[in-house]
Amino acid sequence: MAQSFRALLDLCKRRGFLYQSAEIYGGLRGAYDYGPLGVELKKNILNSWWRQNVYYRDDVVGLDTSIITPHPVLKASGHVDEFTDLLVDCTLTKERFRPDKAPSVKFLPFAEKPESGEIPIEAPDKETAKAWQKTIQEQLAPGIVTSVHGKNIHLHVKTLVEPNENGEGGSITFKANGVPELKICYHGYVEPTTNSPFLTDSRPFNLMFKTFLDPIDPIERVIQTTKKHDVDSKQSTREAVDEVLRPSTVYLRPETAQGVFINFEQVTRTMKTKPPFGIAQVGKSFRNEIRLEHGIFRTPEFEQMELEYFVAPWESGHWFSYWRQRRYNWWLEHACYPKNFRQRDHGKNEMAHYATGCTDVEYLYPWGWGEVEGVANRGNFDLTQHIKNTNANFEVVEDEVRISPNVTTDHSLIPKEKPARYVPHVVESSCGLNRAMLAYLCDAFHQVVDETGTNKQPRTILKLDPRLAPIKCAVMPLTGKAEFMPIVEKVAKSLRRQGWYTVVESQKLKIGKRYYRHDEVGTPWCVTVDFQSLEDGTVTLRDRDTGAQQRFAWQDVKKHIGEKLSDADDDN
Template sequence: MLAMRHLLDLCKRRGFLFQSAEIHGGLRGTYDYGPLGVELKRNVSHEWWNSTVYQRSDVVGIDTAIITPPAVLRASGHVDQFTDEMVDSFLSKDRFRPDKAPELKLNNQGKILPITAPDKSTAKLWEQEIRTQFAKGAMIGRKGNEILLQVDRMEKDRIILKRDPAFISTDSAKEETTSSLKPSLSSSSPSNNDAALLQIPYRGYVDPNTNSPFLTEPRPFNLMFKTYLDPIDPIDKVINATLDAQKSSLDMKATRELVDKTLYPSLTYLRPETAQGVFINYMTIQRSHPHLRIPFGIAQIGKSFRNEIRLEHAIFRTPEFEQMELEYFVAPWQAQEQFATWRKSRMDWWRLYARHHDRIRERAHAPDELAHYSSGCMDVEYLFPWGWGEVEGIANRGDFDLSKHTEATGVKLHYTDVVLMEERVLREKTTGQKETSAEVLAREQFTPHVVESSCGLNRAMLALMLDAMDIVDEQGRSVPLEDADDNDKSRKGVRTIMRFHPRLAPIKAAVMPLISNNKDLVDICTSISHHLRQELQVNVALETQNTTVGRRYYRMDEIGTPWCVTVDYDTLSDNMVTIRDRDTGAQRRVLKDEVVGIIQDGLRLYPRHRGSQQATNIA
């Protein structure tokens, strides 16, 4: 995780990413994007939009509302099914998903169960809780911040612990032949009734942070944020409904039903995904854009919200995030072919903008991972410092979404192929025979299937920043991240270069005078930077800090600026400037009027001499 710490330090220091509301103590899982971060995020989303919409004639864009009525999400299944299982740790009080939790780790050839506390004082408190509540009478030791339980053996659904001999007595042996855990931790009678042993339940996973098996039963947890469109405070309605329930002596379940019924008229949700906004607008877009023929797509970039159980790895998993999603509508018989096509297209996109192709892979979902309506799903994964993590998913969703919204509303969200229909009518008139083939008629009108590409913008940013980060020595050679410790004088000269693809770089060029306080040089720099902004419509830095040119170069390297343009005294007489390349460090003298053309060529996805047939990664 050293790479993450190094990156986050750079992000905060240079203005990519900040903890939200930091001066007020911050809010867990929320981040603000600084001047460089917002540019990087905008560039990543623009490149996605350019690839998905601008470079195609069969995809249009849309921007739908964040606040979503319950009817939409009930039809899509989110109200009833958009849940994760949740487990709490009795010791740490942490909450996590069991399907993401690790298996139990044992030390000393399976004889010791170590539970790791944050510090020694916490370990002492936890040891007391285990002795008195969760494993009464177990043989326990403690070393530093680790609590060590003696294990006799592991069984399929339980851990058999050794008892402390001092605890065993005639009375306790009778009392403790079954588990002495709390009711919530109880299990079936042990297979071994030996008084010198004690069993605790094991469900196949432990607390990810502590290795503790002392956990609650898993329970469902809905991931959607509720909100209410109502001038009356919903809390007032809850209080009044609860008081009415008490007067009627209703039990807890009936009280909850009454409260939900009272709140329902004003209930809304913050959308958990952008896709449903596309599906409910499918017919409207088809009517307003009759030229769109199957297959065609609808793209959207926007914020979504999920009440995540576990927030982790900075912007990798947060409650508020942005998605770049495409819903590509196809005929049922085109679905598998289009699924394969989009899989390749999206992998090509990632390989274009990332430097380390060995850190990117595609992983097909196993049959037991697929949603019940999906016939195929592939994740694009990036090798983060903590392991492989999903950055995008491509799925063959079938006709599930459109069919469900049709079922809920009665509005037929189908597609009619007017050309095929007109051909059939003409054929029937010519032959005098009515078409009866179900297969032919089914091709004229059908509910489209959907191939979806869903990319997390925040995760894509994090992956591309980690991918671009390069630690180099004084000679520009890559070195291990461990050598980036600035406090070690023996490692002087080690620095960071963010080798973004030029089209992703937050600042495309920095223009700087050799001497910052020379008005003539500054005026020329101002003119060049203004010209670049006007002609290329890109972010350009006018770098006039009062320090050496070398330091300014290194600062621009650290934030990923591909080109630096330096104006010196010779420029006053020969109109030539020095342009420096971030990745090679090479410098060359060019006419100042050539700067725009050089940077424009460097920002092209497709080289001039090859037209638009082959993409070239120039990062």
């Protein structure tokens, strides 16, 4: 599976889906640029999401809010104080990671609870292994018994005590020379890459990118505040600096949702709407992730497709179930292997304190199940917080309580007074566009071997849903002769006018190899213009998945492709 994922990443770079950002300057860790085909694939996924959630409905509108977000907005929402992950440092490798994603320690032999054994620490190479062994023996655990085997350092263990449910009380006791007992704390996990148990205690780490919207360099104010601050003051230097910088402090938004919430009243006023209705938004968000991994799966800059659906409190359970199923169906609609998608309901200990329900859609990536979307019943927490901090008018007032037909209702939540007043509850669908792209690439990536031919090397077919495919059609002259080009250009022009990305593939390669090149990037149809085309105006249309070829008048190609794309939409 890992080999297949590496092959996919190689394809993405080689054929123009993904590039390492600033590669000519050595690259920027966790940052990627989307090439010509990556842009198209991402846009097609976004368009499918927008069509289903906005254009196919009469109760959802769109919004595009600012990325730069003032401090008070994120203070009210809880992000300034609570939007944190726990952070752990490995004192040996200097790597940082989240403990909730880290594995437990592995032994040689791989026993779960050995009476004694050896912990292997895997270094990148033999030289690093020797350097790490020296650091362990001289700084981290003086006197410890170790041995080096190639690029692995083996720590000789005497006993291991597992931590309790609170992550406390765990320890590892090592065999040592010259000391009666050599023990370190063990919280139930190790550094994920190397299996190192030499870790700091966990500490909270705020995930937001902070910056300053100010014509004057804020560093100068930091310097002046630090110089003037009285060391005997009850206020710490950090608190004094934060206070002087607060008026100009802004953040790169960590999610698109807050921009929707603070515009709730303006949208209802301008669009003359009341719950149930939704506001959809697609845009960039930023999180200072501790661990960047798996290509575009976890990056500091990413795009979200979010829908905030506002409902009456007594109907929130119904709408949560509705959107939970509807969003899952969207993922299955475009999948080659639906069984590799699943829903996972959160336990009570996983949900935010204000949520009454949360379900993740997960995809089985080569490294395991990973979240691609979350659907949550957020209650009225967000709107209420902004009301408290701004006195905004987010209440809905109705002379008569409206109960929607065919909607399960919790009558205990219906207001008794007239007119009825309530703050809407929110059912949120939050989907990562970058993760969606990676999931559909993994789902579509096929390597096949032609058992009948002499070439036993596998070739790649990217079986993307035609609606998502970056290139809809490749038009190919049989040879490089100029006489084919007038019809080639006519076919390409007729398809481009439908809004389909179409390329002319006139490389000096055999037609079969050109077909295979487009199989590799997921092009669902190829059109060949040959000598018969010059006689009767017909062309050959070849299907990516079946290899079937049909002959049409060149004017009918757009009709055939249009019907195929339309049928896919009509089926869902």
